[in-house]
Amino acid sequence: MYQQIETIVKEAGRIILGAHHIERSVEEKTSACDLVTAYDTAVQEYLRKALLTAYPQFGFYGEENDCCETEGKCGWFIVDPIDGTANFIRKLHHSCVSIGLLVEGKMEYGAVYNPYFDELFTAQRGKGAFLNGERIHVTDVAMNESMLLFGSAIYYRETIPATLRFVEELFPQTLDFRRGGSAALDLCYVAAGRADVYFECCIRPWDYAAGSLIAQEAGAIVTALDGSPLRFADRCSVAAGNPKNYAQLIELSKKIAAEPDMKGRIL
Numbered sequence: 001m002y003q004q005i006e007t008i009v010k011e012a013g014r015i016i017l018g019a020h021h022i023e024r025s026v027e028e029k030t031s032a033c034d035l036v037t038a039y040d041t042a043v044q045e046y047l048r049k050a051l052l053t054a055y056p057q058f059g060f061y062g063e064e065n066d067c068c069e070t071e072g073k074c075g076w077f078i079v080d081p082i083d084g085t086a087n088f089i090r091k092l093h094h095s096c097v098s099i100g101l102l103v104e105g106k107m108e109y110g111a112v113y114n115p116y117f118d119e120l121f122t123a124q125r126g127k128g129a130f131l132n133g134e135r136i137h138v139t140d141v142a143m144n145e146s147m148l149l150f151g152s153a154i155y156y157r158e159t160i161p162a163t164l165r166f167v168e169e170l171f172p173q174t175l176d177f178r179r180g181g182s183a184a185l186d187l188c189y190v191a192a193g194r195a196d197v198y199f200e201c202c203i204r205p206w207d208y209a210a211g212s213l214i215a216q217e218a219g220a221i222v223t224a225l226d227g228s229p230l231r232f233a234d235r236c237s238v239a240a241g242n243p244k245n246y247a248q249l250i251e252l253s254k255k256i257a258a259e260p261d262m263k264g265r266i267l
């Protein structure tokens with residue numbers, strides 16, 4: 001049933017690979033560090049038309065232009081046309097197309113495609129996670145052997161102190177940290193065992209919808225940073241780890257959230 005999504009997400013990837021003079025099409029969204037390009041909009045428009053033609057029973061919720069067509073539908077695609085827009089602009093080749101399908105409040109299907117490496121991560125609820133058709137699994141290392149990935153949207157200034165507290169506390173307790181710039185790929189990298197933990201204090205659903213299911217289906221525990229289920233309607237924090245390191249992340253998160261100047265800084 002979801003086979004067509006794989007074709008559609010790869011076609012969207014071809015638009016990204018064909019991008020040229022990206023710098024000429026950059027615009028500011030909410031601030032000088034919240035950027036969008038003509039390609040973000042073009043990829044989203046392609047995805048909206050292609051997905052709604054192939055699956056007219058579902059709605060569409062995409063990052064660009066406040067695109068929300070979900071009324072009267074029991075399920076909708078949650079789409080980030082380019083996750084890792086700053087990477088895309090700087091030609092860092094670490095960006096992806098992310099398509100999640102939410103049905104009756106639960107993630108049903110996810111596809112994350114990095115066109116630069118031709119890597120397609122997919123998962124259907126209850127059926128495992130895959131990279132280019134091969135089954136993937138999380139690692140089983142403890143926190144002291146874990147490679148951590150994290151994000152922090154630079155435009156959500158209020159979350160910066162909490163993010164830095166996590167890094168300060170965890171840095172000496174882990175193997176190392178990386179900051180990739182694409183939450184969807186961060187979650188897929190945890191799924192594939194390329195990293196062991198991912199966290200972010202405040203992020204929008206299109207960045208984690210597909211990746212959260214892919215990570216879960218690969219054996220990760222994925223929740224908000226207070227341990228509650230992820231919310232897909234608006235902003236939320238995200239915590240993802242394997243069964244050996246997840247509890248330590250949540251414990252630390254609760255400790256940081258209780259600090260007087262951290263109130264309301266972790267969603």
Ligand code: IPD
Pocket residue numbers: 080082083084085086150151152153180181182183184200202203204207
């Ligand atoms: C961003 C990336 C980044 C994360 C931010 C997101 P965008 O998405 O996923 O890693 O830290 O919170 O907003 O803007 O590149 O689509």
Ligand code: CA
Pocket residue numbers: 040063080081082083084085
């Ligand atoms: Ca984006």
